[in-house]
């Protein structure tokens with residue numbers, strides 16, 4: 001298949017989605033399920049609640065009062081028979097309402113005098129079963145509570161727990177190795193003039209997690225075709241991300257390394273700024289290689305173009321609908337492709353941050369997300385597509 005060369009933003013994301021192979025699934029304890037992608041629907045194992053239960057502390061009664069009190073139902077047990085006429089039984093919130101009950105009386109509306117329950121309702125309160133939560137009020141056995149493809153969060157996990165689950169079927173987490181190229185790049189310490197501190201791997205580690213994957217290794221690779229090719233083959237990750245070396249400089253070895261390992265290039269540059277030199281390739285054994293530019297903001301954009309869609313396809317995560325917001329300012333006209341620009345929200349609408357250069361993360365770090373600025377005019381008061389700050393949800 002021919003590579004998509006200087007492909008449009010949406011086309012690149014579609015191709016990255018379609019060329020990534022879904023991974024298998026595994027079972028996972030609820031305690032470890034946060035952030036995992038659900039592989040099969042969570043269906044309720046029970047009617048919820050499983051019986052008619054009282055919504056209030058008080059008494060279940062039958063017929064008109066006063067009532068003979070038959071003791072108290074211990075929470076967690078079921079009634080040992082129906083209530084007879086003029087009978088009452090003490091009940092707690094969540095207690096199973098006995099058959100024959102015709103009303104719940106709240107604790108504060110009744111008193112026991114000589115073993116008999118006397119009712120002293122405030123005005124307007126009638127005897128009724130309105131304080132009963134009927135069986136199946138929230139869910140019936142078999143109802144789909146969480147759909148396959150959902151990213152599990154604390155609420156969906158809690159819902160699975162409330163409907164009787166201890167473990168869930170989830171997609172296996174795709175693994176990522178990050179190969180940091182650039183002989184001038186330091187993985188730690190304070191960079192002196194001429195040297196650059198690696199900021200791409202810290203930025204991408206959280207973005208990978210936010211997109212459902214896991215960074216297994218961060219390795220510095222020298223600016224050398226042999227070394228890069230050897231490391232591409234040695235890695236066992238589902239996606240190998242390289243940073244730097246994508247452009248046309250003398251130390252830019254990515255294309256040659258990909259040729260040597262017989263990778264098929266799927267995407268060769270993207271019509272986006274920053275992030276233009278992004279590459280996506282597939283190794284003979286099916287693993288993906290994403291070549292991201294060395295400039296940090298360009299690397300983030302390249303990640304969103306080719307890695308994020310691939311990760312979601314590998315876990316079969318449901319695609320989120322595009323979000324749109326009101327643009328708060330005119331943007332300079334640009335026809336050379338899509339621009340991705342960090343934004344913040346203001347009273348007028350979304351506006352670009354400062355520090356949006358390809359080498360800068362300062363604007364992105366304080367942003368609320370990214371604008372997707374299509375070629376052509378973008379004027380204040382119109383709606384514009386945005387991408388959420390996925391790095392923040394990791």
Ligand SMILES: Nc1nc2c(c(=O)[nH]1)N[C@H]1C(S)=C(S)[C@@H](COP(=O)(O)OP(=O)(O)OC[C@H]3O[C@@H](n4cnc5c(N)ncnc54)[C@H](O)[C@@H]3O)O[C@H]1N2
Nearest residue numbers: 182196197198199200244245246247252276293294295298
């Ligand atoms: N003659 C041309 N020059 C460049 C072009 C071009 O089309 N023609 N494209 C420019 C664009 S756009 C980008 S983006 C960069 C992409 O460059 P590379 O992917 O080859 O990256 P490097 O040259 O290795 O590095 C670029 C820049 O980023 C710094 N860097 C690298 N790795 C890291 C890291 N892990 N953390 C922080 N900073 C990093 C590196 O020191 C360079 O300053 O090429 C343009 N040039």
Ligand code: MOO
Nearest residue numbers: 274275276298358
């Ligand atoms: O477009 Mo590059 O990706 O500007 O820095």
